[in-house]
Amino acid sequence: MAASSVSIRFLPCVLLLVVVVVSLxxxxxxxxxxxxxxxxxxxxxxxxxxxxxxxxxxxxxxxxxxxxxxxxxxxxxxxxxxxxxxxxxxxxxxxxxxxTNQEFMAMYTAQLPLPLPDDEDDVAMITTRAGPVDATGGAASQLPVYVNLSTGAPASVDWRTSGAVTAVKNQGRCGSCWAFSTVAVVEGIQQIRTGKLVSLSEQELVDCDTLDHGCDGGISYRALQWITSNGGITTRDDYPYTGETGTCDRSKLSHNAVTIAGFRRVATRSEASLANAVAGQPVAVSIEAGGDNFQHYKKGVYNGPCGTKLNHGVTVVGYGQEPAGAGRYWIVKNSWGDGWGDHGYIKMRKDVAGKPEGLCGIAIRPSYPLM
Known part of the structure; x- marks a missing residue:
């Protein structure tokens, strides 16, 4: 048979849009x-x-x-x-x-071409409506930190059982994973604090968040910063998801169903710090997703292969331990629909020896909102 090819639009979850040609x-x-x-x-x-x-x-x-x-x-x-x-x-x-795995990665993942300068921070930074402050004092002392880092986190957490996690959603062929992980953590803290679980609008972020790049990618902590400065975010019903970057509907910017006070970045890059954060609420993270095994994951505790070239935003909604053999794991909510993985979730190996950044870089860039 003669070789043929199709052009596949590269829809990243982190930053850029390119065109990839995949041989079939x-x-x-x-x-x-x-x-x-x-x-x-x-x-x-x-x-x-x-x-x-x-x-x-x-x-x-x-x-x-x-x-x-x-x-x-x-x-x-x-x-x-x-x-x-x-x-x-x-x-x-x-x-x-x-x-093919090449098609899958082109449609649903992307690598950062350059390091982000604000990833060089060595301290956990808190940003409020007044701006960034050191996590050790100042205005930050007035904001809640849900788990004392010195005392450690509980043995297991699953925010799904507490009703703090909405159903798995599907970003489609739009590089908006960053918006989905951002919305998931705001939905989570809203339910934890008020008892009300509300599905929020990823599309408002895709269209209106000027700190990020719509279907061409973004990063959760920047989206949390945008929500903070906007005064909140509206519901998914009010601003429905289309899977395309559109013109911002500015009339919806004041329809804030949920307001946050700021956000915190867990920049110590350790699984212990991530666990302390997840013990308090769902946390947005970036991972290296891709490769045949990640594409075809179905169940069990994923233990690689993967590296730390972050290319996908997901949400850690808990952690636990298998009764035998597979060890400790993170409970990760994805945005590829419930037809991928374990009904839209993946368990990822936790507490990997010699890797403070965690499997697939899961502890490199965590962030979560403050309310």
Missing amino acids: DGGSAGDLGNKGDGGMMERFQRWKAEYNKSYATAEEERRRFQVYTRNVRYIEDTNGEAEAAGLTYELGETAYTDL
């Missing part, structure tokens, strides 16, 4: 997806029905079947060798099993 070479006529592979075709059709998938042309469906087949074989091979490889999780079919 299907190989020879006797390659995957031939007419004799009826069992796999039946499986593909069931998968399409489960995830409501359809394709514009027969050619596109044939190519997607080839990608699906390769991915299924990778999933089965990896699961078969998981124990020998030391993996404490399983892969499985998700809503993205018809994408």
Whole structure:
């Protein structure tokens, strides 16, 4: 078969928009997806029905079947060798099993091209409506810090059981993960403080937050700063999600359903500090997401592979420990819909020896709102 290609729009979750060309070479006529592979075709059709998938042309469906087949074989091979490889999780079919890993990463992740100068801070900074202050005194002393860092955090936390976490949402093909993780932590502290769980507007951030870049990416602590300066954020019903960067509806900027007093960055870059923060409320973090295993994660405690090139914003909503074998984990809410991972969540290995930044860099850039 002649090689073909499609242009894939790069929709990052952190900063820039570029264009990536992904090869979809299907190989020879006797390659995957031939007419004799009826069992796999039946499986593909069931998968399409489960995830409501359809394709514009027969050619596109044939190519997607080839990608699906390769991915299924990778999933089965990896699961078969998981124990020998030391993996404490399983892969499985998700809503993205018809994408190559290159396509998946281009659509849903992006790497920061340059270090951010404000990531060089060595102290945990608190920002209020009056501006940034040192976490050790001044105006910060008037604001709540929910867990005493010297006494440590409880053994396990799950804010879902307390009703502080909304249902898993889907950012679609828009690099707005930063907005979803930001909204999730504001939803969380609102419920913890008032008992009311309100679904808030990611689209208001995508359209109106001038500190970030809409579908071209952003960072949660900047979005929290914008919410602080705006005086709050409205509901999702009032400003619905479209999955595209639009013109800010300025008439909604005063429709604040939730107001925050500021935010705190946990800049000590340690899992212990992150645990102390999560013990008080859900926390927005950045991780390195991507690679075949992350794409096809289904259940268990993910223990890599991954590095620390942060490319995706998610929300830590708790932590716990498996009864045997897999050890401690973070409970991470993603924004790729409930058709990915464990109903939209992933458990990530916690307290990795020799890695104060945590698995996939989870402890490098945590932040959370103050109320």
